[in-house]
Amino acid sequence: MEEWVxxxxxxxxxxxxxxxxxxxxxxxxxxxxxxxxxxKATKSPKKVSKYLGxxxxxxxxxxxxxxxxxxPMNPRSIHEYGNAALMAEEFGEVLPVLQEAFPACWQxxxxxxxxxxxxxxxxxxxxxxWEKLDNILTISADCNPRSLTRVLTAVGGDRTAQQAVxxxxxxxxxxxxxxxxxxxxxxxxxxxxxxxxxAEGVWLPQVNIALFSATDTGLPVMIRALPGSVRDVATLVxxxxxxxxxxxxxxxDRGFVSERNEKILTEAKIPFVLPQRRNSTRYTTRIHLxxxxxxxxxxIHAGKRELDGLTLYLYEDxxxxxxxxxxxxxxxxxxxxxxxxxxxxxxxxGRILILSSITAPSQKIYELYKSRNLVENHFxxxxxxxxxxxxxxxxxxAVFGHLFIGFLCLYLYCQILNRIKQAGLSxxxxxxxxxxxxxxxxxxxxxQNRWITEVPKKVKNIAExxxxxxxxxx
Numbered sequence: 001m002e003e004w005v006x007x008x009x010x011x012x013x014x015x016x017x018x019x020x021x022x023x024x025x026x027x028x029x030x031x032x033x034x035x036x037x038x039x040k041a042t043k044s045p046k047k048v049s050k051y052l053g054x055x056x057x058x059x060x061x062x063x064x065x066x067x068x069x070x071x072p073m074n075p076r077s078i079h080e081y082g083n084a085a086l087m088a089e090e091f092g093e094v095l096p097v098l099q100e101a102f103p104a105c106w107q108x109x110x111x112x113x114x115x116x117x118x119x120x121x122x123x124x125x126x127x128x129x130w131e132k133l134d135n136i137l138t139i140s141a142d143c144n145p146r147s148l149t150r151v152l153t154a155v156g157g158d159r160t161a162q163q164a165v166x167x168x169x170x171x172x173x174x175x176x177x178x179x180x181x182x183x184x185x186x187x188x189x190x191x192x193x194x195x196x197x198x199a200e201g202v203w204l205p206q207v208n209i210a211l212f213s214a215t216d217t218g219l220p221v222m223i224r225a226l227p228g229s230v231r232d233v234a235t236l237v238x239x240x241x242x243x244x245x246x247x248x249x250x251x252x253d254r255g256f257v258s259e260r261n262e263k264i265l266t267e268a269k270i271p272f273v274l275p276q277r278r279n280s281t282r283y284t285t286r287i288h289l290x291x292x293x294x295x296x297x298x299x300i301h302a303g304k305r306e307l308d309g310l311t312l313y314l315y316e317d318x319x320x321x322x323x324x325x326x327x328x329x330x331x332x333x334x335x336x337x338x339x340x341x342x343x344x345x346x347x348x349x350g351r352i353l354i355l356s357s358i359t360a361p362s363q364k365i366y367e368l369y370k371s372r373n374l375v376e377n378h379f380x381x382x383x384x385x386x387x388x389x390x391x392x393x394x395x396x397x398a399v400f401g402h403l404f405i406g407f408l409c410l411y412l413y414c415q416i417l418n419r420i421k422q423a424g425l426s427x428x429x430x431x432x433x434x435x436x437x438x439x440x441x442x443x444x445x446x447x448q449n450r451w452i453t454e455v456p457k458k459v460k461n462i463a464e465x466x467x468x469x470x471x472x473x474x
Contacts, residue, residue, distance in 0.1 A: 005029045029055040077445045079134035082438030085470035088136040090415040097168045101161035108151045111141035113408045123148045134443040156401030166222040173214040177251045177375040215371040223407040233261035273368045276353040287314040293363040302362035313354040321350025382410045423466045
């Protein structure tokens with residue numbers, strides 16, 4: 001019997017109450033009045049107990065038949081804490097820059113980024129998605145769809161503010177990778193949208209996009225919607241003029257191969273790495289393969305030669321050469337090529353020719369060339385993040401704003417991805433999967449208190465491997 005129960009019983013006896021008895025049922029005390037009567041059949045006393053009520057520490061005896069007085073509960077609010085805390089931490093570096101660049105709408109920008117990083121969220125649902133998240137940053141975002149539409153237009157029209165963000169992200173960059181893509185729009189009022197060739201074979205107006213990514217940080221640093229020919233390097237040089245390129249090396253693809261583009265890059269003093277097309281006449285230049293190295297366990301023979309103030313790098317991938325030779329002989333047997341064509345192509349099997357304005361070890365140039373996979377992966381993620389509302393953009397300014405928000409989503413996505421890679425978990429965990437996992441931890445708030453719910457064991461293990469310091473007392 002607990003001490004407070006014993007004290008209540010003693011108090012009742014002092015008041016003159018007799019025959020009281022406490023019975024514990026399932027750990028709770030109940031009060032009975034127990035007396036005895038004479039049983040004629042057994043000719044002995046017989047115990048008789050009468051139930052009086054339940055005993056509570058706060059309200060004392062609750063008599064039989066009386067309703068328990070309800071205890072008023074403070075109103076509670078429950079929000080997803082774990083995923084919001086991760087996004088706030090990974091977005092922390094760029095947040096001060098956004099506050100300075102977009103003082104009137106940076107809070108709405110954050111709401112758009114945090115709600116859209118996990119997938120398709122049109123403007124009409126931003127408010128509901130934002131209310132689910134714990135307001136870690138204690139901001140007041142106006143998530144009305146009309147207000148957000150005005151924000152997209154304002155952000156898209158402020159190129160100077162966007163440039164400030166790009167300049168900050170590229171300030172520590174050593175190598176830039178550049179690639180092009182496009183998005184479609186059903187609107188006929190966007191000046192940037194033009195009909196053109198695309199790999200999907202879709203005949204719709206498309207907006208050409210240039211994305212710059214940093215190979216040394218694994219993060220995107222700038223995005224641009226481009227008019228005119230996307231393979232004109234003069235447009236590229238104009239975009240690069242807006243950021244500091246004094247310490248960067250530009251990695252391009254074969255689509256930019258031309259004497260004019262090489263001349264423009266050389267005159268602009270922008271270091272570049274430019275792979276040559278397989279039918280380039282520069283393959284006839286004699287280059288001795290005197291070096292070798294391993295790239296992802298593949299043997300690479302390499303050599304280089306100065307050419308008109310530039311450097312030609314020749315590489316031969318031993319494994320790739322065998323595969324291409326097999327393919328060529330299959331084509332010969334099928335009659336797709338003749339013997340002369342076979343002999344010509346065998347000379348270049350497994351070989352890659354790269355033109356660069358810088359002189360460096362062959363392995364470094366090769367690794368820069370292979371870094372193009374980074375920007376290709378970024379574009380794949382970017383396109384999945386900008387699906388929302390893309391068909392409803394009605395002017396070029398809104399397109400610029402929409403792309404900038406998508407770019408910030410990609411930046412946050414890559415920040416989370418880098419943390420996963422550093423922990424060696426990229427084979428089993430994606431940024432979207434991590435955000436979903438962390439959303440199981442909630443923040444509960446009342447008028448007086450705030451606390452974080454229990455962290456599940458699986459979430460705790462992942463957080464420890466990722467070195468996440470976002471859960472108190474973990």
